[in-house]
Amino acid sequence: MPCDIFVTEATFALPMFRYPYRGSEIDRLLDTLHEFIVPGRTTPPNKEPTMPYTGSCHCGAVTFTIAADAPSEAMSCNCSHCSRKGLVLTFVPAGQFTLDSGADKLTDYQFYKHKITHRFCAICGTQSFAEGKSPDGPIRAINLRCVPEVDIDTLKINRVDGASF
Numbered sequence: 001m002p003c004d005i006f007v008t009e010a011t012f013a014l015p016m017f018r019y020p021y022r023g024s025e026i027d028r029l030l031d032t033l034h035e036f037i038v039p040g041r042t043t044p045p046n047k048e049p050t051m052p053y054t055g056s057c058h059c060g061a062v063t064f065t066i067a068a069d070a071p072s073e074a075m076s077c078n079c080s081h082c083s084r085k086g087l088v089l090t091f092v093p094a095g096q097f098t099l100d101s102g103a104d105k106l107t108d109y110q111f112y113k114h115k116i117t118h119r120f121c122a123i124c125g126t127q128s129f130a131e132g133k134s135p136d137g138p139i140r141a142i143n144l145r146c147v148p149e150v151d152i153d154t155l156k157i158n159r160v161d162g163a164s165f
C-alpha cells in the first residue's frame with residue numbers, strides 16, 4: 001500500500017502546525033516525525049544565521065533553494081512509491097522553498113488520494129521534490145538525494161513503515 005495517508009495527514013501535520021487529526025497510527029507517525037522535525041524548529045536564540053542549501057535534478061534543468069539549514073536527519077519510507085524512487089525526505093514549509101529554474105520542465109505524478117503532487121523532471125526523470133498541504137498551509141517534501149551538499153550516509157535516518165498503512 002502507498003503511504004499517501006502518512007504523507008498527507010501525518011507528515012504534513014508537522015508539530016509546527018496545529019493538528020486536527022487523531023488516531024493511534026497518526027499519533028505514532030507524529031512521534032516519529034517529531035524526532036526529525038523538532039531539531040529544525042528549536043533553534044537557540046543565538047544560533048548562527050541560516051545557511052540556505054540548494055538541490056537539483058540530474059540534468060540540472062530543475063534547481064531550487066531551501067531557506068533553511070541543511071538537515072541532519074531525514075525520513076526513509078518503505079512504501080511502494082518511496083522505495084521505488086529511493087526517496088530520502090525532509091519537509092519544509094513552502095515559503096522556504098524557491099524554484100530557481102525548470103518550471104517548464106517539471107511534470108507531475110499522483111496516486112492514491114492524489115493529495116501529494118510528486119514533481120519530476122521531464123528530461124531526466126528525477127523527482128527532486130513534492131508538493132502537498134498541511135492543515136496550516138502548503139509544504140514541500142525535499143528529496144535529499146538531490147541535494148549535493150547533504151551526505152546521505154551521515155544523516156540520522158528515521159524509518160517509517162509506510163508499507164503497512
Ligand SMILES: [Zn+2]
Pocket residue numbers: 057058059060061062121122123124125126
Ligand atoms: Zn532533469
